[in-house]
Amino acid sequence: MSSQKESTARTLVVALLVCLVCSVFVAGAAVALRPTQLENRQLDKQRSILAIAGLGEAGMSANQVKALYKERIVAKLVNLETGAYSDEFDANTFDPLVAAKDPELSKALPGSEDIASIKRRERYSVVYIVEENGELDKLIMPVRGYGLWSTLYGFMAVQGDLNTVAGLGFYQHGETPGLGGEVDNPKWRSQWQGKELFNDGKLSIQVVKGGVDPQSPRADHQVDALAGATLTSNGVNNLLHFWLGGNGFGPFIANLRAGEA
Template sequence: MSKKESTSRTLLVALAVSLVSSVFVAGAAVSLKPVQIENRQLDKQRSILAIAGLGEASMSSREIKDLFSSRIKARVVDLETGEYTDAYDPNVFDPLKAAKDPKLSEALAGEQDIALIKRRERFTTVYMVEQDGRLDSLILPVRGYGLWSTLHGFVAVKSDLNTVVGLGFYQHAETPGLGGEVDNPKWKALWPGKTLFDEQGKPAIRIVKGGVDPANPEATHQVDALAGATLTSNGVDKLLQFWLGEQGFGPFLAKLRTQGV
């Protein structure tokens, strides 16, 4: 066999192996996609329950699903009108996918986009914890850019629509030990009991450097910044201002206050 024939045969074998491997990888990706989607949904439900102060970290998948379905009610909200809508099924509607669709979202620029999300979906899903048929707490999805990534999370408020129950992020790529400290239980423990709005109903919550002074009248609206993570802290500050304001859940929360909860 000539050297040329040997080289050609080697290349053909390599090509065949690559094609077979590609088929197996593609097949595995397709077959695993439903599992991946279910796991993402489960992680989100776990995060919502944790922020609402429900359940235990050691709960099984079945326990998470059962607790979520029994205590959490999901509704889709029209962010422009502040009204609930039945146009979409809250159990399958994907606000992040909608944010990429020009028909279901709007582009943001300049001062409109303080959270640096580029586009804001018109419709999104909120989650209500109910007790004896009445609202116990409301869980709002929030997101915004930190230092290296977009932080995706939830803020939970009591039925007064002002007092924080909890804040947490289920997805981000901030620096471990710095911006990644948004996951630190000690930092998350600073949020419950803080108030989001001032007496005029405007977003007042702020993250401050140097530590919160308890004697400051504004201390109820303030949370310590993350040590050594100024840009991530600023990002959390800005994303809360955005989503609690007129571009975000402002009209929705105003309607709830008027209608009573």
């Protein structure tokens, strides 16, 4: 009996040591790989911004992406509460998603205002500017909001008139493949190009169920909903109305249009 207890104790000690060694290796690998992970995340973000701006080509190398981003994209910090540019933080390193979790850098949204279901909204965000001959060519804004199963994270690009959509794309989501996941479908994404956000100063962009009637006077402001994915379509509609409205980039767009940003 004593021998059996001793054998069991040794087995437990060996198992504990193996677990300890493995945990040290895993933790060490995580720490060592973190800079690479952060760099890859930044690279993916830059690819998404360039793609939504219609810059570059598919299959560009990491160095090509970095060079084109540096050449064509200017990141600027925006105070969402004043609707003006800010120098409070470095726009190139500020992370709005991290700020949204910090009570000092964000605000809780009451249910009546939280149509995108994000719970908290950062007080500062970052926009991305593309210029041509010293003039605003495109404005790219980060957007996010809840669909059916997940929060969709993406960017919306508008032309220099600050009304015409240049593109909409999501770089991260967990929607159902073949249904809500069709937000990634190039055919659906292409419908956004050329649509108009505002009508007589009122935010009018809308995702509509049943298809857009080309004869409707509102057709220029409407995009077909995703087939079989009503809740994801509603989520896209809601997140755009939040981020382009008074609690998002609406005041900034108005100030930028008036030359007061």
